[in-house]
Amino acid sequence: MSVNVRIPTILRTYTGGQAEVSAEGATLAEVIADLEKNHTGIAARVLDDQGKLRRFVNVYVNDDDVRFEQGLETATPDGAGVSIIPAVAGG
Amino acid sequence: MAAQTVASTTDSRTVDLGPAAALSCRECGHRVPLGPVFACEECFGPLEIAYDFSAYDTEELRKRIEAGPSNIWRYAPLLPVPADVATKPNINPGWTKLVKADNLARELGVTGGLYVKDDSGNPTHSFKDRVVAQALEAARAFGFTTLSCSSTGNLAGAVGAAAARAGFRSCVFIPHDLEQGKVVMAAVYGGELVGIEGNYDDVNRFCSELIGDPAGEGWGFVNVNLRPYYAEGSKTLAYEICEQLGWQLPDQLVVPIASGSQLTKIDKGLQELIKLGLVEDKPYKIFGAQAEGCSPVSVAYKAGHDVVRPQKPDTIAKSLAIGNPADGPYVLDIARRTGGAVEDVNDEQIVEAIKLLARTEGIFAETAGGVTVGVTRKLIENGVLDPTLTTVVLNTGDGLKTLDAVAGTGLTATIRPNLDSFREAGLAS
Numbered sequence: 001m002s003v004n005v006r007i008p009t010i011l012r013t014y015t016g017g018q019a020e021v022s023a024e025g026a027t028l029a030e031v032i033a034d035l036e037k038n039h040t041g042i043a044a045r046v047l048d049d050q051g052k053l054r055r056f057v058n059v060y061v062n063d064d065d066v067r068f069e070q071g072l073e074t075a076t077p078d079g080a081g082v083s084i085i086p087a088v089a090g091g
Numbered sequence: 092m093a094a095q096t097v098a099s100t101t102d103s104r105t106v107d108l109g110p111a112a113a114l115s116c117r118e119c120g121h122r123v124p125l126g127p128v129f130a131c132e133e134c135f136g137p138l139e140i141a142y143d144f145s146a147y148d149t150e151e152l153r154k155r156i157e158a159g160p161s162n163i164w165r166y167a168p169l170l171p172v173p174a175d176v177a178t179k180p181n182i183n184p185g186w187t188k189l190v191k192a193d194n195l196a197r198e199l200g201v202t203g204g205l206y207v208k209d210d211s212g213n214p215t216h217s218f219k220d221r222v223v224a225q226a227l228e229a230a231r232a233f234g235f236t237t238l239s240c241s242s243t244g245n246l247a248g249a250v251g252a253a254a255a256r257a258g259f260r261s262c263v264f265i266p267h268d269l270e271q272g273k274v275v276m277a278a279v280y281g282g283e284l285v286g287i288e289g290n291y292d293d294v295n296r297f298c299s300e301l302i303g304d305p306a307g308e309g310w311g312f313v314n315v316n317l318r319p320y321y322a323e324g325s326k327t328l329a330y331e332i333c334e335q336l337g338w339q340l341p342d343q344l345v346v347p348i349a350s351g352s353q354l355t356k357i358d359k360g361l362q363e364l365i366k367l368g369l370v371e372d373k374p375y376k377i378f379g380a381q382a383e384g385c386s387p388v389s390v391a392y393k394a395g396h397d398v399v400r401p402q403k404p405d406t407i408a409k410s411l412a413i414g415n416p417a418d419g420p421y422v423l424d425i426a427r428r429t430g431g432a433v434e435d436v437n438d439e440q441i442v443e444a445i446k447l448l449a450r451t452e453g454i455f456a457e458t459a460g461g462v463t464v465g466v467t468r469k470l471i472e473n474g475v476l477d478p479t480l481t482t483v484v485l486n487t488g489d490g491l492k493t494l495d496a497v498a499g500t501g502l503t504a505t506i507r508p509n510l511d512s513f514r515e516a517g518l519a520s
Contacts, residue, residue, distance in 0.1 A: 009303045010132045019303060045135070055398060055420065056118065056135040060296065065415070067401055083300060086130035088137040088417045089315040090241055090295040091322075091350020 001026045003076045005035060006083040014042040023082075028059060029072040031082060046084060056087045106232040111171035114319055115141040117421070125171075127233045127316040137417065138319045139359075140171050149368040156334070156369075161186040163221055163327040169363060170327070171320050172228045180257045181227055182249070184220030185327050187212040189335040189483070194451035195464075199471055203342065203480040208332055209454055215252045215276065216489035217245035217410075217457070218353065222324035223253045226313035229320035230259070235311035239263055241298040243291050243349065243410045244273030245457075245488055250313060251280030262310070264294050269409060272492045290404060292415050318352075325353040329360025332483055333370050340364075340375050342480035345467045347459045347487055348379045348388050348433070349411045351418030358425045378476060379422050379433035380466035382406035382441060382458075388419045392433035397423055407438045407496050408458040410488060432475050436465035442496055444468065448486070455490030463487075 005023050007015050015021050021039070025031035036043035048054050052072070059066045060083040066074040076082060106125060113122045118136025129138055152168060159165025163185035164177040177183070188209045196205035213220040223238075223246065230238055237260040240250050247263040254261035261282030265274070266289060278284045287294045301307035302315050313321045333340060340361060346354040358377055364370045381389045384406025391399045399419035404412035416422070426433050436444070441458055444465035449455050456464065463484050470476035490497070506512040513519060 006300065006303075008130075008299075010128070010130055010135075013132075045133070054135050056130065056137065056417075058296070058415070063293075065292075065401065067415075068403075083296075085296060085299045086135050087415065088130050088135070089299045089312075089318065090291070090413060090417055091314055091318075091352040 001076055001078045003031055003078070003080045003082050005031065006081065008084055008086055010086065011042055011045055011084065014039040014045070025076055027072065028061065028066055028074045028076055028082070031076050032072070058085045058087045059083065060085070107173045108171040108229065108232055108320075109173055109176075110142045110144055110168060111140045112143040113141045114138040127229070127235070127311065129316050129318040140319055140323055142169075144169070144363075144367060147367060152367065153338070153369055163224060163324065166327055166330045169330065169367075170225065171323055172225065173232075176228055179228070179231070181224050182214045182220050182253050182256055184213040184224050186331060189332060190452060190454065192452050192484075195448060198447065198451055199468055199478070201471070201478040201482060203478060203482065206332075206336075206341070206481075206483045207448070207452060207454060207486055208328060208483055209486050210328070211454070211456065211460075211486060211489035215245070215248040216492065217249065218325070218328065218485075218487040219245045219249035220252070221327050222246075222321045223249040223313055225324035226311065226317040226321035227253045227257055227259075229317045230311035230313075231257070233311065235309060236260060237262060237310045238313060239298070239307070239310045240313045241265075241291065241294040241315070242277070243412060244269045244277065244492065245410050246314065247277035247284060248273065248280070251277050251282045251284070254282055255280045264298055266290055266294055266409075270493050270495055272494055276492065291413055292401070292404075295413075295415075322352045322356050325356035326360030326363070328353070328485070329357045330364065333361070333364055336481075338370050340370050340373055341483045342374075343376045343378065343431070343476060343482040345378045345380055345463045345470070345476070345482065345484045347411055347463050347485060348381050348416065348419075348422055349413045349459075351379075351388060351416045351422040353487075354379055355418050355421045355425060358429070374430070376429045376431040377425055378431040378466065378470060379426055380463045381433065381435040382408035382411055382462050383435045383437040384408070385412045385414055386435040387414060388416055388422050389433045389435040391419065392423055392426060399423070407493070408441055408462050409493075410457060410459045411462060432470065434466045434470055434475070436462060436469055440465040440469070445490060445497055446500070449490070454486060456486040457488035457490050457493040458496050459488055460486035460490070461496070
């Protein structure tokens with residue numbers, strides 16, 4: 001399963017400045033693991049010490065907030081768009 | 092204060108934002124130079140302004156504030172703005188009325204003094220003028236010439252007006268189904284107004300993605316990349332309330348919750364006044380108010396959780412309809428630390444409260460004001476809010492913006508233009 005991952009500005013130091021990268025995985029957890037393989041250090045920014053999504057990170061698979069789905073176990077179908085977004089915006 | 096060199100979106104420039112010293116992560120404490128960034132590069136936590144207030148003498152500062160203009164810039168020494176901010180083209184909000192609400196107090200059984208901080212008196216009739224005025228100064232400092240935002244309506248109008256005054260371009264994004272009054276009040280200033288097919292959280296997500304894309308390059312999103320500066324504007328509510336009470340802390344405050352930013356910054360403002368010696372230190376309680384149809388913070392509070400599970404909003408209080416509130420966890424911390432609470436009321440109770448405030452005090456609040464008044468009543472009835480203490484309730488917007496909420500209110504009678512008809516209608520004294 002190949003997906004496109006949109007990278008927020010504050011994580012682009014890990015992707016050589018790229019705003020979008022591709023990654024492999026059938027679930028969000030697998031996608032993040034694959035991102036870490038190719039962009040070392042990125043997983044520790046997105047996940048906390050317990051391996052859960054940090055509370056100020058929002059992740060969308062296509063248009064769905066994974067917190068309304070199955071969190072890190074949310075399925076990532078082939079060709080899906082995954083967006084990692086800081087949660088502290090708005091209001 | 093010394094100016095500081097920072098990295099902007101495109102180059103380095105020198106900025107003067109008064110006593111603002113750096114940006115500091117509220118989660119992990121990581122510090123970065125002042126710049127148009129909003130999330131911590133270490134943990135994604137919210138960045139907020141760290142100040143250097145060390146040079147201030149309490150009594151000199153008090154005199155300087157009291158001699159200042161009748162708007163938020165009287166507090167310029169405590170804000171991330173240059174010292175000459177009052178001379179720049181801006182909408183100059185604030186110094187709104189603190190209404191002693193004796194009639195409402197009688198109705199609710201409050202004996203300790205009840206006040207309504209009525210922010211409908213701002214230039215675009217909501218508290219958002221405070222935060223936008225701040226963000227405009229940051230945008231100027233960082234060299235932006237376009238102002239943008241995601242908005243539930245009030246912010247859109249405030250951004251449009253501030254951009255018009257300052258000669259900036261504005262392009263703001265709102266849910267497509269907002270109240271007509273808010274759409275008109277945002278569009279009339281001549282900027283670009285874009286409806287997004289989705290709710291506020293969808294709009295917010297879109298703006299967060301736009302900011303990282305070349306399509307949004309060079310834009311100052313007041314509540315995204317300028318959010319640390321923008322949010323500080325809400326501190327001025329705390330400053331004004333205390334100054335208007337004779338430099339005293341109120342015992343209890345009832346504050347609406349959308350993203351939670353306003354409530355957290357009111358607490359920050361109160362803490363600053365205590366540390367600076369401008370008010371006497373004493374306990375105060377902050378109560379958060381939500382609509383039942385969008386109550387993620389209230390639900391978390393009542394469940395004893397310290398994380399906020401997002402909701403899909405469904406309420407008439409659209410200005411509070413943020414299902415994924417960025418500052419929700421901090422609101423929980425503050426409510427618990429101060430001995431306050433978070434409560435919610437349903438749409439029917441919101442409408443009743445709007446009418447109650449209008450009937451007793453002559454203040455026509457938007458739905459968010461109905462939420463705070465309704466929650467105040469509920470908290471008193473439940474024995475949570477102490478009616479013997481000084482209490483300040485916030486009204487953050489004008490009822491003219493949400494006429495739909497009270498659409499059933501209208502004519503008492505229609506009569507022919509003669510006295511008999513007047514008497515027949517039962518209107519004679």
